[in-house]
Amino acid sequence: MAFRDFASRTLIICIVGLLSACSQKAELLKLSATQFGTATESAFDAFDTAKNLQFAPFPKSTDAQRTEFLNNMDAFNSPVTASNVAVLIDRDAVTNSSDANAAWKSTLAELRTQYQEFVAIFDNIEGGSALGASAVTESGPILEKLRTQLATITKNLTQNPPQLLKRRAALIADLNGIRNDAADDADAKNLRYELWLQDWQALMGSEQRLQTDTLRHFVTASKLGEKLQGQIENYAKLDVASLIQAVEQGITLVDNINNLSPQELLTQSTNLIETATR
Secondary structure (H helix, E strand, O other), rough: OOHOOOHHHHHHHHHHHOOOOHHHHHHHHHHHHHHHHHHHHHHHHHHHHHHHHHHOOOOOOOOHHHHHHHHHHHHHOOOOOOOOOHHHHOHHHHHOOHHHHHHHHHHHHHHHHHHHHHHHHHHHOOOOHHHHHHHHHHHHHHHHHHHHHHHHHHHHHOOOOOOOHHHHHHHHHHHHHHHHOOOOOOHHHHHHHHHHHHHHHHHHHHHHHHHHHHHHHHHHHHHHHHHHHHHHOOOOOOOHHHHHHHHHHHHHHHHHHHHHOOOHHHHHHHHHHHHEEE
């Protein structure tokens, strides 16, 4: 995470050292909000990757693309345009529905905007001002809603893991091809079945890694949001030392989540919806 690169204890102290106590508190709360904002951006990047990969085919080699392109050009009778040239090179790599893809991009952009606008609240907080204190208080319910949203997405990723649908379909078509190939004797067919099974198991492993990576980002964002919620609710009572510690704990939390096993991540994800508004 990019935030980790600059948020060492020494640098944190340097950032706030020349400010008044109230301004120090505001700047430190802003750092915690930045941690949360950076984590949510990474989570939505991972979410977008998982969504896109569901409909991505197995990548074709340069030679395979060349052969397909030459064959397509032989049979293509319409003018070549910017909108159809990708189909000529690799038909499978083109998304099935541009409308569905556009709708997803719009939804993702709206999600990102909500979290960016939340983090922006803290950019405008002036330490010690009544307006600043009010903004901190009013940010609490907003964060609760965002945390519930993160937990809901995480729960869905847990219960409905991303599947590489086009790649599954290609392998299933291959399996049916093996079954229907009358040219193979029993030994040859069994060998092809075994090789196919290896490809299928490799695909299942890729899907699990995709789920694990995506969940790791969402669990990180959710846990940082939970910590930020506590800072907001207790802001008036917290001193500068406590807020410095909170930022440091955020960095440690990220490291700890990065070390969780896939099963531990699933357990953390399952529990998120229960703690999202605490």
